[in-house]
Amino acid sequence: MNEYEKSDTEIRLADLNLPSDLKTLSLRQCEMLCDEIREMLISTVSNNGGHLASNLGVVELTVAIHRNFSSPADKIVWDVGHQTYVHKILTGRADRFSTIRQENGIAGFPKPEESEHDVFISGHSSTSVSVAYGIAEGMRLQGKDNYAVAVIGDGAMTGGMFYEAMNNAGKDKNSNMIVIVNDNDMSISKNVGSLAKYLTDLSNSKQYISTKRNVEDRLNSIPVLGRPVARSIKNTKDAVKYRILDQSTMFENMGFEYLGPVNGHNLPELERVIKRAKNIHKPVVIHIKTKKGKGYEPAEKNPGEYHGISKFDILTGNPEVSADKCYSTVFGRELVRLAEKDDRICAVTAAMKYGTGLQFFSRRFPERFYDVGIAEQHAVTFCGGLASMGFIPVFAVYSSFLQRSYDQLIHDVSIGKLHVVLGIDRAGVVGEDGETHQGIFDVPMLSAIPDAVIYSPSSYEEMKICMRKALYTNKGLTAIRYPRGAEEVDFNRNYLSTEYIFMRDGRSDILIIAYGRLYNEAYKARDILNGENIKCDLLKLTKIYPVNRDIFSEIKDYKYIFFFEEIISSGSISEKIGCGLSERSYSGHYSRVAVGGYVKQASVGSSLEKLGLTCGKMAEYIRKRCIENGKA
16 A cells, blocks of 8 residues: 555644654655645734745755654754744644744744744754764764754755865765755855856756666565675665766765655655655755745745745735835935946845845846845855956845955955945844844944944935945945835934934933934933923934944033943943043943844734833833832
8 A cells, every 4th residue: 555545634733743644654744734835824924924935946846854753862953044944833833833833832943942843043054064974973972873964955055054064074984974955056045156156967867867766676586695685786776866967966075875866756766865864864965956935826826025034915925015115125216326427336145135125226236236145244255256357245134144244344344445335134023923033233333344334214214324434435344234124214304314303302411312213212202201391312323333422422511311222232332432431431321222132923013122222111111210219
């Protein structure tokens, strides 16, 4: 009786004890389960937002993995972790899946504290092989013979860390380590470069694939008569492959056995190749082909738009919130406008063309647009090379991902005084993606670099003038940081500056300092307090670093100074202002509210409220401190 004949009784997720019950199902029942999982993915992401296309593409793969490995004894490492929604459903969290990416719900990325099946945090890409090899070695040292499995998307393979790990792990001939390459022809932005071509060539070598399978079938029908014969059979198979391709694969050159490519939506094929890989007992690469967005037509047609999406209407696929007007798109369109007048301007992205608004630049100036793949380190040094030739490179990157390029910012840009502009997107709290994606470290990181300049505008128009300043006034490493989403402006839009602006009424001895989007919260907090006859002045910083030394002479006479900042406290601008005041023997009361540690998943509004960075919390904090010190 084959797996299809075993049972075709309808089965539902709610009926199963997962993941163990997966091993008892027929393939037909598993296919029914895959259909239900896709419905759950589409329904939940349409309500919560999140990563849809990548998860739709790995449904069958995830089912096959959990049917053929025994998690958590076998360790499954996902790269990048946003493709773990199906894994979460199949590891006892189906009943809570509706809470994914919500406050107090399950996380959108692997989280060991959430489940024993989530073995490692993976919010950034290209780390899985390093992690899996470390785990494999740890298990070997403990005398265990379980498997370490790294599931990596083809987009993550553009990161250099992948090759460092493969080069190291391939030397270990006795490792129960399996790397599953999920090749969906597309990372977040369309894959570019030699790697994408290499995988395509492997997949399209139909003569090789056909011949290989025919030879394998013939060889497998011959009884194995001992180690010498088995070795001879292996050599015969390799000889056939080498005669057709005239070269070994890149993976085999690194010491891995290569299996594939395999249809990643065909459960029987997936199960056969996984079982074979388990029996090799040396480092193995399984190359599977999947379709991003599989099973939902809008996502299949536009996988880039459905990589990370806000809430959307299932029938039409239309998002509830349009991205036509947000900081990212305003930045991207303004960069095009500036580049129309200056052919020195180049735009660089690390596989985030749509996320950072650079799709406009790529269409208008394809010859000056560079998508380097998920390779932030290379992106920064590449920008340094462009700058050394007299161009003005603009690297648009999420704050969280900029962290990966810190050495290059110092060594390959700053020391050489090269003019590179960073468009730091998603600066500050980003919300539902949680700890791995919050943009709360860029300011301390960059302000530690000599001669770096950082702007943090409070509106679209202010961002535009900061862009011009960054491109044409500053002559070194310059950053413009801006938040996720749209501007919120209650203050007078005509008060713009690339330095700083005071709002005074001449009667107050209380000063509130803020920058970026928090300035709007500070503005509203001032109105609240003024209504209570607690008069406050405001200082809005735009060029937040280096700190303008003139500021100290203007603020030293305030009795109370309150600084609110959406950044990690240690190394923050508020800390630097505090040090400057102390050096000048400031005798008043200086208080600052910043981020004290990692910020868990929640909406941006809820996160800011908990951090004490909303207008109501600011007013409450100031009121309390003034009362404590006898002001009110």
